[in-house]
Amino acid sequence: MNTDDKYSKLRETLMKEGNWPKLYMFKFIIPALNREIALVESKFSDESVITQKQSSNGKYICITVKEVMLDADSIIAKYKEMEGIEGLMAF
Numbered sequence: 390m391n392t393d394d395k396y397s398k399l400r401e402t403l404m405k406e407g408n409w410p411k412l413y414m415f416k417f418i419i420p421a422l423n424r425e426i427a428l429v430e431s432k433f434s435d436e437s438v439i440t441q442k443q444s445s446n447g448k449y450i451c452i453t454v455k456e457v458m459l460d461a462d463s464i465i466a467k468y469k470e471m472e473g474i475e476g477l478m479a480f
Contacts, residue, residue, distance in 0.1 A: 396465050403461035413464055415454040416480040417471070426450055428474050432467065 419425050421443060429452050430439055437456040444451070458464050471477055 396468070399468075400461050400465055403464060409461075410457050410459045412455055413458040415456070415467065417452045417454075418449050418478045418480070419452060419474070420476040421448055421450045422476075425474055425476060426452065429454075429471065429477065432470055 417429055419429060426441070433439065433454050433456055437454050439455075440453045442451045442453075443449070458467070468479055471479060
């Protein structure tokens with residue numbers, strides 16, 4: 390699946406939900422390295438609620454971020470901004 394297809398399907402799903410702005414929950418899994426964790430957290434505002442949970446073997450961190458987003462395009466822009474972080478998996 391090409392990246393544009395992935396985001397167009399996400400946009401379509403988000404547009405069906407309507408009622409903007411809304412609280413949106415981002416979930417990421419990333420290697421448990423301080424630099425990458427800091428990079429993820431730096432992409433969000435101070436008003437975001439960020440929680441972390443370490444994997445059972447300690448190699449990965451699950452980061453959940455709840456932030457008020459203005460529209461579907463702002464959510465997609467945030468995911469695209471995160472693409473450059475090494476080892477990041479978004480859900």
